Amino acid sequence: MTVCDDGGACAWSGSVAMDPLDRVVKPKTKRAKRFLEKREPKLKENTKIAMLIKGGNANLRVTEVLKDIYAVKKPFAVLYRKKNITRPFEDQTSLEFFSKKSDCSLFLFGSHNKKRPNNLVIGRMFDYHVLDMIELGVEKFVSLKDVKNSKCPEGTKPMLIFAGDVFDVNEEYRRLKSLLIDFFRGPTVPNIRLAGLEYVLHFTAVDGKIYMRSYKVLLKKSGCKIPRIELEEMGPSLDLVMRRTHLASDDLYKLSLKQPKALKPKKKKNISHDALGTTYGRIHMQKQDLGKLQTRKMKGLKKRPAEKAAEDSGVSPKKSKSA
Known part of the structure; x- marks a missing residue:
């Protein structure tokens, strides 16, 4: 941008610098076309992928925690093995860059220093920007290698159990519960096989x-x-304590939960459901004459010929003297 002699700003001169990831890229091959189609918005989004990033001062314990969480999350995780000097609570640009580069909407950042030893920052993205993140401190850690038991195969979908009233009372813990469910839930499956329920993740607050x-x-x-x-305990097991939080505002959080209209079920008239899932239907019928209602045919209800003739002529039948 050039400055005029009178101090005012003139028109732009030269080209404007643009982030390479923000440019509109036209695919030249079919492989590149399929790659870009996977990143396009969809009605049913792909399974969320988590990126695990090691800080510039991460120690051995934090590195082992990231490796074990990566083993639990595979194949829906990306592990960055090189150290990255970044501070998520001060500057989030590097996290957003890695998120856009690897197409990840979840992240786990590990670091270690004297003020916050054995530190983990777990968070999620919305439109490649940090939505919310929570800082946790690791006080005790037992890795997968330390537990000498059989392990579950890679890609097993876990069952998540949360114990503790604080998960439903405190807003920070409620958001942490939502974040942990988002992080470990895995792919959405249409059917459940009994033999496939072999992995449990239990969180107690x-x-x-x-x-x-x-x-x-x-x-x-x-x-x-x-x-x-x-x-049977399998590992890893962690004792965590909450440190800092960066939560999205209510309006932004509500916007991130918004679903497209095509996914919302269409309402059907005169059909309702109760809390147990029972379907009730309402039927609209015309006004009925109960006098002409067909009843069960019995000899005692059979009309006499005189009564039938009187009904046809519109005159009430005469009562007998004996009556």
């Missing part, structure tokens, strides 16, 4: 700490059709 435990479900013989269920 008590006395200002969050305990994360992972178990493998063992189906044992019980002598009946329903098997006996046992839980």
Whole structure:
């Protein structure tokens, strides 16, 4: 931008610098076309992918935590093995750059320093911008290698269990619960197979700490059709404490939850559902003459010939003397 002699700003001169990721790229090959189509907005979005980033001063414990979380999240995760000097609560541009580059909407950042040792920052993106993030401190950690038990296969969808009233009372813990569900839920499946329910992630909030435990479900013989269920600790297990939070405003959070109109179920007239899912239908009928209602044919209800003739002529039948 050039400045005129009188101090005013003149027109733009030269080209304007533009972020390479913001440019409109036209695909030259079919492979590039398929790659761009995957990133386009869809009615049913793809499974959310998480990126795990190691800070510039991450120690061995934080590195092991990121590796174990990556093993739990695979194949819906990207692990950055090189150290990245960034501070999410001070500057979020690097996180947004990595999010746009790898097409990830979830992130987990690990760091370590004297003021905040063994630090984890978990968060999510909305339109490639940080929506909310929560800083957690790791007080105790047991890795997958330390537990000498059988493991679940890669890509197993976990069952999530949350214990503690604080998850429903406190707004920060309520948002943390939503964030953890978003992070670990995995792909949406149409059907559930009993043998596939073999992995449990249990989160307990008590006395200002969050305990994360992972178990493998063992189906044992019980002598009946329903098997006996046992839980075997598998790892990783973490004892966490909440430190700092960066939560989105209510308006922005509500906007991020908005769904397109095409996904909303269309209302059907005269059909309602109760809390248990039972369907009720309302039927509209014309006014009926109950006098002409066909009843069960019995000899005692059979009309006499005189009564029929009187009804046809519109005259009430004469009563007998004996009556």
